[in-house]
Amino acid sequence: MSKEIKNKCVNALYAGLKFGNYNNPEKNTVLKYELEYIISGKDSDKENLASVVEKIVSAKTGINMAYLITDKEKMEQVSAIAASVAIVTGLPFLEPVAKGVLITDCLPH
Helix, strand or coil, X not given: CXXXXXXXXXXXXXXXXXXXXXXXXCCCCCCCCHHHHHHHXXXXXXXXXXXHHHHXXXXXHHHHHHHXXXXXXXXXXXXXXXXXXXXXXXCCCHXXXXXXXXXXXXXXX
């Protein structure tokens, strides 16, 4: 593990222990969600929380997509559904489009 990664891990651990956050808000500070502010730097708790949630969802979606495209059984299901869409509509060029939509939109958010 590189020194840079170690430093980031130590800093994240320290921040998690020392600063208020959504699960454990500070009471007598301008921002109750200090950890979310450190991550996002927005002007309000609401904006910081929304930004952090968006970052988490984006990361999770990417990880889920990477898993999905490596799962042969799931990809066979996606391909079958996409082919069905193309057949039902009579538009064979829609098959890859439908497949892309299924892969990206059917992931848990």
